[in-house]
Amino acid sequence: MKKILFFYPENPLLKHQGNNARAFCLLEYFKAQNYQVDLVSLEQPHKENFTNAHLATLKNKHLITNGWLLKRSKRSGIKYSIFSLKQKISNLFKNKVSAFNRIRFGQGEELASITKDKTYDIIIISYAYYHGFLKYLNTTNSKTIVDTHDFLTSQFQNHKQFNLGVYFNNEIQLLNDFDNVWAISSEEHYLYSQFLGDKVKLAPHVLEDKSSDNTQEKSIDLIYVASDNNHNVKAADWFFNNVYPLLNKDITITVVGKISQVIPDFTNVTKHTYVEDLSDLYQASKVSICPMITGTGLKIKVVEALSYALPVVCNERGLDGLLNKTNNGCMVTNSETEFARFIDQLLTDKKMYDKQSQLAADFFKQSFSKQSVYTKLNASLK
Structure with missing residues (x-):
């Protein structure tokens, strides 16, 4: 039985939102293929919290084997200040776009602690925003996949400091670090494959025929x-x-x-x-x-x-x-x-x-x- 580590940052049970509906349908696909899935997500500060009760529901539906919610640490303290400074210096010298990194202080270390004794055949990370999690995971014998969901560069085109070349180059570099890139739409498949070749796969949304x-x-x-x-x-x-x-x-x-x-x-x-x-x-x-x-x-x-x-x-x-x-x-x-x-x-x-x-x-x-x-x-x- 293949083992999958699946990172998705929101609650897939809230299917009235399109991205959550896609994540839920992927979990159903994994179940149909008899894959064993460990889900990692994020604590949600909003009123529609993602709680351990929701993880239990996913387990009861046999959609996941294990589930964890990474904490949203407070932005204060000496350790956070050092972390933030390192991020800014890294972005400056490597010409990185900080908006492409949504990993909060301490979440990478928490993910490493959760998975340190586990091995996975496949690691799937939703959104290139969370590319940085790769360095906290043992990927030696794993196939790594990013489920892009969307063309991220276009989401920032109205920002004051937007530079198309810099943003697009950053996005392609992040995607290139994965073994496969899943594109949900034909347009994004075409766009990404012009720069990343055969590693880009079309992974459309899937639903029951009703x-x-x-x-x-x-x-x-x-x-x-x-x-x-x-x-x-x-x-x-x-x-x-x-x-x-x-x-x-x-x-x-x-x-x-x-x-x-x-x-x-x-x-x-x-x-x-x-x-x-x-x-x-x-x-x-x-x-x-x-x-x-x-x-x-x-x-x-x-x-x-x-x-x-x-x-x-x-x-x-x-x-x-x-x-x-x-x-x-x-x-x-x-x-x-x-x-x-x-x-x-x-x-x-x-x-x-x-x-x-x-x-x-x-x-x-x-x-x-x-x-x-x-x-x-x-x-x-x-």
């Missing part, structure tokens, strides 16, 4: 699922300020996720900050929307909607990461008037709706089904 479940009576016209990061806040503002006024007010809209906290109250909009299992809501919905106008990487909520054969109305950014940009169940526009028109057509024209629903189901089976993605992951983990 299209056969999409038969119950539909009580929700539109479903909108999103977290409250900056890109999603911009998207929600654009939709509710520009598209919503153009829609028939008899249309029922359900919003799920933290994005609901920044959306005003409307009589025809139902908001849920957190829903543990979205299945019932997706099955009760007719159309999914993804009004993304900025951001990079695969939009996992688009993939989730396609898995239920739901047509999706989105902006061009909603297509990021999809292998096919056409005939995939998505109706795409950056125009608010056309966005509203597409919604209206899907809700009133059964022939158009059925066509887009079938395209969604076919595209999902081809690109994101377990059979398709598991084959790619198996090849990467040989």
Whole structure:
């Protein structure tokens, strides 16, 4: 039985957030392949804490064998001051971007202590931000993989000190220290492989095919699922300020996720900050929307909607990461008037709706089904 050390910094049980949903699906994949998984994550200071109780839940689901939460040490004391000074000097002389290092004081040593008597066939680290953990691990007989999740350089382009060459060079150097680089989207696979060659592997998101479940009576016209990061806040503002006024007010809209906290109250909009299992809501919905106008990487909520054969109305950014940009169940526009028109057509024209629903189901089976993605992951983990 292969043993995997899997580092993921957040709570994979909070699946309403796309990155967490991906981590959870990877744990399900490891279980299906009969791998033994040790999970390392971080203490969460927010109200949605990642606790030992959550680790116990993952164990009870047989998704992990062991689990640990690295502490978030206080930024004070002589030892921290020395640590911080060393980091700044290292960044200065090696022309490193400090924003690419999210490892807190003491976490590397804690990880080394946890794993000192353990050996792993595969070590997977989520995000290049945590590349520095490699030096605290025994990687001699291990295959090391970074699950990139996203193109990090683009996340900093609005910073005052941003320099494209420096940031991109740093990101590529970090990725190059791993044996394999997992890219979740076709665009990122293409980009990284231009500099890192065959070590870059396409590792799409994977979900159960739920299209056969999409038969119950539909009580929700539109479903909108999103977290409250900056890109999603911009998207929600654009939709509710520009598209919503153009829609028939008899249309029922359900919003799920933290994005609901920044959306005003409307009589025809139902908001849920957190829903543990979205299945019932997706099955009760007719159309999914993804009004993304900025951001990079695969939009996992688009993939989730396609898995239920739901047509999706989105902006061009909603297509990021999809292998096919056409005939995939998505109706795409950056125009608010056309966005509203597409919604209206899907809700009133059964022939158009059925066509887009079938395209969604076919595209999902081809690109994101377990059979398709598991084959790619198996090849990467040989």
